[in-house]
Amino acid sequence: MRLDDDLKYFEEPGFKKILERYEQARAAGQNVYMDAEDLTDVAEYYALVLQDNEQADEAINLALLLHPDAVDPQIFRARQFMLADEPNKALEICDAIDDQNHREVLFLRAELMVRDDNCEDATGLLLRSAEAQTDDVDYFLYDSAYIFIDYSQYDWALVFANRLADMAPDWYKTWQLQADVQLGMGNNRVALKYVGRMLDVDPFSIETWNWSAEAHSNLGQYTQAMESVEYALAIEPENERALQLKAWILLQQGNCAEAHEIYQRLETTNPTCENHWMYDSYALLDLNQPEQAYRAVKQAEELAGDDSEDKAAIFEQVAQSASRLGNVNEALEYLGKAESVKAGEKKNEWDERMLAVRVFAENDSLDEALKAIHALMERYPDASLDIYYQGASVLFDYSYFDTVVAMLTELLQLSDEVHPDAYAMLAFSQMSLGNHDEALTNIRKAIDAHAPSLADIFCDKFPGVKPEEIYDYYYYQVYGQWPETR
Numbered sequence: 001m002r003l004d005d006d007l008k009y010f011e012e013p014g015f016k017k018i019l020e021r022y023e024q025a026r027a028a029g030q031n032v033y034m035d036a037e038d039l040t041d042v043a044e045y046y047a048l049v050l051q052d053n054e055q056a057d058e059a060i061n062l063a064l065l066l067h068p069d070a071v072d073p074q075i076f077r078a079r080q081f082m083l084a085d086e087p088n089k090a091l092e093i094c095d096a097i098d099d100q101n102h103r104e105v106l107f108l109r110a111e112l113m114v115r116d117d118n119c120e121d122a123t124g125l126l127l128r129s130a131e132a133q134t135d136d137v138d139y140f141l142y143d144s145a146y147i148f149i150d151y152s153q154y155d156w157a158l159v160f161a162n163r164l165a166d167m168a169p170d171w172y173k174t175w176q177l178q179a180d181v182q183l184g185m186g187n188n189r190v191a192l193k194y195v196g197r198m199l200d201v202d203p204f205s206i207e208t209w210n211w212s213a214e215a216h217s218n219l220g221q222y223t224q225a226m227e228s229v230e231y232a233l234a235i236e237p238e239n240e241r242a243l244q245l246k247a248w249i250l251l252q253q254g255n256c257a258e259a260h261e262i263y264q265r266l267e268t269t270n271p272t273c274e275n276h277w278m279y280d281s282y283a284l285l286d287l288n289q290p291e292q293a294y295r296a297v298k299q300a301e302e303l304a305g306d307d308s309e310d311k312a313a314i315f316e317q318v319a320q321s322a323s324r325l326g327n328v329n330e331a332l333e334y335l336g337k338a339e340s341v342k343a344g345e346k347k348n349e350w351d352e353r354m355l356a357v358r359v360f361a362e363n364d365s366l367d368e369a370l371k372a373i374h375a376l377m378e379r380y381p382d383a384s385l386d387i388y389y390q391g392a393s394v395l396f397d398y399s400y401f402d403t404v405v406a407m408l409t410e411l412l413q414l415s416d417e418v419h420p421d422a423y424a425m426l427a428f429s430q431m432s433l434g435n436h437d438e439a440l441t442n443i444r445k446a447i448d449a450h451a452p453s454l455a456d457i458f459c460d461k462f463p464g465v466k467p468e469e470i471y472d473y474y475y476y477q478v479y480g481q482w483p484e485t486r
Contacts, residue, residue: 007048007049009041010045010048010049015041015045018034018038018041018042019042019045021034022034022038022039022042022059026058032062033066034062034063034066035067036063036066036067036070036071036072036073037070037072039059039060039062039063039066039067039073040059040060040063040072040073040075040076042059043056043057043059043060043063043073043076044056044076046059047080053080056080060073060076060077060080063076064077069098071097071099071102071104071105072104074093074096074097075094075097075104075105075108077093078090078091078093078094078108079108081093082108082111082112082115087112087115087116090108090112091109091112094108094109094112101129101132103140103143106125106126106129107126107143107144107147109125110122110125110126110144110147111147111150113125114147114148114151114153115151119148119153119156122147122148122156123148123156123159126140126144126147126160127159127163130144130163137167138164138167138168138171138173138174141160141163141164141167142160142164142173142174142177144160145157145160145161145164145177145181146177148160149180149181149184152184154181154184154185155185157177157181157184158181158185160177161174161177161178161181164177165178172198172201172202175194175197175198176194176198176208178190178191178194179191179194179195179198179208179211180211182194183211183214183215186218188215188216188218188219189215189219191211191215192212192215192216195208195211195212195215199212204235206232206235206236206239206241206242207241209228209229209231209232209235209242210228210229210232210239210241210242210245212224212225212228213225213226213228213229213232213242213245213246213249214245216228217245217248217249217252220252222249222252222253225245225249226246226249229242229245229246229249230246232245233246238269240266240269240270243262243265243266244266244275244276244279246262247259247262247263247266247279247283248279250262251279251282251283251286254286256282256283256284256286256287257283257287259279259283260280260283260284260287263276263277263279263280263283264280267280272303273303274299274300274301274303274304274308274310274314275300275310277296277297277299277300277303278296278297278300278310278313278314278317280296281293281294281296281297281300281317281321282317284296285317285320285321285324290321290324290325291325293317293321293324294318294321294322294324294325297314297317297318297321298318300314300317301314301315301318311338311341312338312341312342313338315334315335315337315338315341316334316335316338316355318330318331318334319331319332319333319334319335319338319355319359320355320358320359322334323358323359323362323363324362326363328359328360328363328365331359332356332359335355335356335359350376350379350380350383350387352390354372354373354376354387354390354391354394356372357369357372357373357376357391357394357395358394358397358398360372361394361395361397361398361400362398366395366400366403369391369394369395369400370391370403373387373388373391376391385411385414385415385418388407388411389408389411389418389419389422391407392404392407392408392411392422392425393421393425395407396425396428396429399432401428401429401430401432401433402429402433404425404426404429405426405429405430405433408422408425408426408429409426412426420446420449420450420451420452421446421451421452421453421454421457423442423443423445423446423449423451424442424443424446424451424453424454424457424458425457426442427439427440427441427442427443427445427446428457428458430442431461431474436474436478439474440471440474440475440478443470443471443474444471446467447467447468447470447471451467454467454470455467455470458470458474461474462474471483
């Protein structure tokens, strides 16, 4: 079951009557007899909405007292142990339930497997169980998929999403599940097909408009993404996810000031969400406010738990903010922390951002920057030429033009497969050093190689000039006439 489905249930009049009856009896100090399912719903309300585990325990204890063999209260208690990272106790309760074929028992057992990195066995269990179901197989597949989605195991969730699509291709929840899975897998265009079907049926779904915005944003289609966000905000002006997406889109478009204003709103309405502070730090750093950026990301660090998926990103942002403030040692310390929390294969890949090199370059430590580049080349010998090129690119960003000329000249002598932008960076560096003939030669090479960044690199010097015309304009600036008439 999706969490937002649970939360919607807590807003329904039927549940509010159940809650009112329970709370009135408890406030009066009276005993109250209620169904096990109703008492479990009350416990879930306290745990999920109010985040009050003490009151949740009171409700579930009453449920177990009145209905010791009921499945729902036992499942709730087992899940509490599971979420408290006590899987053995959770499994013990699960094993003790009489009805082992109950859906919630199967879901709990599968979730314990997923948490134990055993997705294959969890999938097998649920697929076998689905075949044994006599009714509501569609809902069983739907809920099974969300066990995996909750842990970002989208490849396994797709198995159930596809089974559901075969069974009920025109069901709204089939489209919803497919959209969610495809979006999680990065298949944004596929996700948008399902999003479109959903909006045709329910054009007032805020969640679906947010998914539309997210998919378009991932595709770099920021105009369509912003349109989708505005639809969501027209329905619910303070929707947190829509505001997050709008701020993110503004960041991608370079409108950091407006993005910062939105993040300030989000920090006020939900001050315990580390993401608001982290992304606000990005906006503030781009606004050249490093002290405020540093304070914001340190707040994110304080809020983030040990299991936060954003821990590495937060550490890297602390490093970049500290570097901008000239605190090199702290920046390097936090880059080390970020490296230590990166999981699996990412530790075995070199990072094209070369953040340590940037720290040194930004703080006038060219020798240390070069040492860091060569250390990466030694660590990843198969990628040494790519690392050398990227190192030159980083140094180019910080105007070390003499060194850039030397590095790129050497690189172009060593390999015929250097990125075409090498010619554009080499030309700009030579121009900056006053070597105009060499700059013109490399501009011509950059044009012939279709260097993708040529216009961007020279945009301040020749604003609005097409890449293929930069040579002519530069030639005219140097010699006072167009190349054809010299």
